[in-house]
Amino acid sequence: MSAATESRRTRARHADASVGDAPVEAPAAAHEPVPFAQPRPAGPVGWVGIVLAVIVLAVAVVLVHDGLVTLGVLDGEPWVVAAADAVGLITPTWQLALVGAVLALVGLRLLVIAVARRRRPAIPLAAGGGEYLLGVDAARLASGAASQVDGVLDARSTWGRGTVRVDATTDGDPATDERIRTVVTERLAALADAPRVVVRSRRARSDAADGGAR
Amino acid sequence: MNRGLRAVNRVVAFVVGLPLAVAGVAAVLWWTGTLSDAWPQTSGALDPRRVQEVVDTEWFGAVATAGGIVLALLALWWLAAHLASPRAGTLRLPGSGADGRLTLDGSALAGHVAEQARRLPGVVGARSVIDREGGRHVLVSTLQVDPEADLPVLSDEVATLVARARDVAELPGMAARTRLAVQRRARRLPRVR
Numbered sequence: 445m446s447a448a449t450e451s452r453r454t455r456a457r458h459a460d461a462s463v464g465d466a467p468v469e470a471p472a473a474a475h476e477p478v479p480f481a482q483p484r485p486a487g488p489v490g491w492v493g494i495v496l497a498v499i500v501l502a503v504a505v506v507l508v509h510d511g512l513v514t515l516g517v518l519d520g521e522p523w524v525v526a527a528a529d530a531v532g533l534i535t536p537t538w539q540l541a542l543v544g545a546v547l548a549l550v551g552l553r554l555l556v557i558a559v560a561r562r563r564r565p566a567i568p569l570a571a572g573g574g575e576y577l578l579g580v581d582a583a584r585l586a587s588g589a590a591s592q593v594d595g596v597l598d599a600r601s602t603w604g605r606g607t608v609r610v611d612a613t614t615d616g617d618p619a620t621d622e623r624i625r626t627v628v629t630e631r632l633a634a635l636a637d638a639p640r641v642v643v644r645s646r647r648a649r650s651d652a653a654d655g656g657a658r
Numbered sequence: 659m660n661r662g663l664r665a666v667n668r669v670v671a672f673v674v675g676l677p678l679a680v681a682g683v684a685a686v687l688w689w690t691g692t693l694s695d696a697w698p699q700t701s702g703a704l705d706p707r708r709v710q711e712v713v714d715t716e717w718f719g720a721v722a723t724a725g726g727i728v729l730a731l732l733a734l735w736w737l738a739a740h741l742a743s744p745r746a747g748t749l750r751l752p753g754s755g756a757d758g759r760l761t762l763d764g765s766a767l768a769g770h771v772a773e774q775a776r777r778l779p780g781v782v783g784a785r786s787v788i789d790r791e792g793g794r795h796v797l798v799s800t801l802q803v804d805p806e807a808d809l810p811v812l813s814d815e816v817a818t819l820v821a822r823a824r825d826v827a828e829l830p831g832m833a834a835r836t837r838l839a840v841q842r843r844a845r846r847l848p849r850v851r
């Protein structure tokens with residue numbers, strides 16, 4: 445049985461015991477779980493909507509102006525006609541190709557934004573309450589747990605695809621890796637899906653180990 | 659931003675992006691000559707002044723004005739939807755009726771949750787708000803957590819706190835989104851001299 449599973453079961457037993465021991469005061473385990481509202485980072489879809497709305501509003505203003513000018517309500521010349529006169533005859537020049545390339549890039553960016561899958565970076569916790577971590581949070585917790593292990597001088601962690609990798613600098617004790625793995629696994633047992641813990645350690649130089657032991 | 663608005667943004671981005679990309683690539687191919695090689699009817703020049711023929715038609719004035727007004731209203735609605743605040747404001751509690759209304763200030767409840775969260779071991783800061791999302795209330799919180807905090811214990815305590823807030827406010831359909839934002843470095847307490 446993994447340490448993560450054992451830790452989760454231990455906590456479940458603890459919660460059950462509290463229900464039986466204290467029936468008068470509403471215990472924590474008596475609460476119905478609060479549903480998790482998935483975080484929905486807006487990303488580029490958010491700002492692109494604002495930019496396009498402003499462009500559509502500008503087009504609408506031009507249409508209304510030119511329509512009212514044509515109907516004789518406003519004086520002057522329709523803006524589209526004035527713009528067409530200013531541009532003149534369009535021929536296939538390098539300047540036009542440059543504008544076309546920019547337009548193509550903008551169009552492709554819009555297409556990517558439109559069809560890109562939404563990222564769900566949240567790592568939910570088993571306790572409920574809508575709690576979640578990001579990958580960087582899980583890595584920092586792993587580093588925090590590893591740095592509390594005897595014989596660890598420094599620890600850095602990274603998170604990726606359900607795996608936390610701990611790179612530790614130790615005093616050279618071969619048992620330290622297993623202790624780090626156990627502590628990190630227990631600390632991250634609160635995640636809904638227990639991660640795989642990979643520990644890589646390297647022995648510190650002797651002068652660092654002598655001066656930095658915890 | 660709600661799901662519907664996100665879908666509108668995606669559809670419009672696609673509808674605008676596709677012609678832009680096609681027109682841009684066509685302009686480059688026109689300059690290189692590839693377009694006329696593949697399609698011999700390609701014109702050697704375009705005259706935008708032919709727009710005058712459209713402007714001179716009888717229907718242009720009325721159609722452009724009406725279309726512009728409709729488009730402007732849609733664009734204003736679209737902009738306002740982006741700028742609308744999702745905050746719930748005042749919550750109406752069960753028991754409200756013809757005799758009176760029971761209400762609860764959502765920001766006060768959220769502030770209380772944040773204050774209680776800050777007292778939990780391992781939490782160094784917290785803020786909460788109550789939003790309306792898709793017709794339900796969502797308690798959105800961010801807790802600044804010490805990297806050496808005991809996550810299993812802390813997560814249980816936070817879950818209890820959130821559930822208690824839901825029960826106190828009598829919002830049975832309330833959901834929660836609670837980010838445990840772990841700080842880069844552990845908080846070091848001052849040494850006793």
